[in-house]
Amino acid sequence: MSSNRRYPDTKLHEEIALAGYDWGGRAACIAAALRPDRCGGLASVNSYLIQDIAKAAIPVAPFVESGLWYQFYFLTERGRTGLTLSRREIAKTIWMRNSPIEISCGRTEFAAR
Known part of the structure; x- marks a missing residue:
């Protein structure tokens, strides 16, 4: 779906199937979210999810956040804030995911899984 085209509003296309790859997949997901009544199907391949940009910089719980870590995570504003x-x-979280042994650190038990 091209970004300069409007969602089809003719009676010929009461429901349409949307498909996209990469950024086109994101566009298809957004179009489907904005007009679910017009979307008869959706195929999104190798694309990004719809994201709440305003909340994207707010870190979540470290155990959840660790699934998003990559080598430069702590160089980002989100990583520094977290x-x-x-x-x-x-x-x-880092200790529990990487340590082969169990230790006690203060009042908190750290144990490898």
Whole structure:
């Protein structure tokens, strides 16, 4: 679906199937979300999800956030904010995912899984 075309509003197309690859998939997802009554099907391949940009910079719980970590995560504003807000929980998450042994650190038990 081209970004400069309007969603079809003719009676010929009461429901349409949308498909897209990469950014076209994102456009198809957004079109389907905006007009679910007109979308008869959706195929989105190798694309991005619809995202709440305003909340994208707010870190979530470290255990959940760790699934999003990549090598430069802590160089991003989101990573710095998460580290500032949850330094101990991030350390615990990293330890639990990577340590082969169990230790006690203060009052919190850290155990490898």
